[in-house]
Amino acid sequence: MQALYLTHPQVKLDAAVPVPLWGLSPEGRARAERFARRGVVPKGSMIFSSRETKAQELAELIAASADTLTLADHAMGENDRSATGFLPPALFEDMADRFFAQPDISAAGWERAVDAQRRIVSAVTTALASVPEGAVTVFCGHGAVGTLLKCHIGGRRISREEDQSCIGAVGGGNGFVFDLARRQLLTDWTPMEEIGPNWHESPKLAEPAVLL
Template sequence: MRALYVTHPQVEMDAQIPVPLWRLSELGRQRAEAFAARGVVPAGAMIFTSRETKAMELADILAAATGTPVLSDHLMGENDRSATGFLPPSLFEAMADRFFAEPEVSAEGWERAVDAQRRIVDTVTTALASVPPDVPAVFCGHGAVGTLLKCHLAGRPIARSEDQSRHANKGGGNCFAFDLDPARLSGEWQAMEDFAPGWFG
């Protein structure tokens, strides 16, 4: 089953608002709209999304261009970081390094990487079971769980070196295509501007 995983692009960061409620920034929305306009997501594609606001906004933009509804699931959300709440960028990066470096350990109460990986893999697998043959499937989500899914598909250990920020746009808005059965990654992270139409063919 061929599918595409896309992370939300840039967001409006606000320490006073819970991270799952952050919205796309103007730049993020412009990038998402340009991506949708390029026809990378084929008409009729089934679109799945995390229930976090930024991912749902991306999904809605893609759905408007393809004429299909959006199916949301909170289990597609980003790794649970509520134990620490908002962290300034430098502290967040240090915590993210710990998250990937010690996948079986909870960093300051964060969801463990092994648990987040199991969750996203199981949720994507369940979602794809509902997709008819020869129908494109697109997942709108987040950088960390997207990276954990990518590691699983490629048969690689969990590592920060696999993160989208190490391969493509550091602000998000990156994607990769994959097959679930058999599990196969079709390429590394690419910025949505660089990802070519025709991936589902």
């Protein structure tokens, strides 16, 4: 069964607000709204989401367009970085490099990459087991755990080089298509603007998108 893992686009950074409560920025919300309007996700699809605000905002926009509901799971959340709290962008990037470079070691108290990978793989596996045969499935989540999921499915080592920041659009809002049961990674990170309407019918992301 093919599914789409989609990351939230740009968020509002606010050092005074816990990171899981950050919402989409105006730019990020505009991108999410355009994606939802294009009808890339068919009516009645199964939409799963992290419980973090930014991912749920993306999921709710898509679900409204697809006339369906969202199913949120805390286990689909981003890697736990609460030990350090908010970090300035440059320092955050250094920590993210450490997170991917040493997956078996906690970077300054962050959740280890190997643990986050087991968590997201288990959550996605459980979710897919509940999906009716033939239903189109979309997961709305985050860059780091999405990368860890992608590495597991594709049989790739955990590496920052697999992250959306190195492959997809800057700022998030990227997706990849996969078949977990067959352990097939059908696409790599692709900007949401380039995901066509037939992604769930073919191993390739469909025809070029028409932006609205």
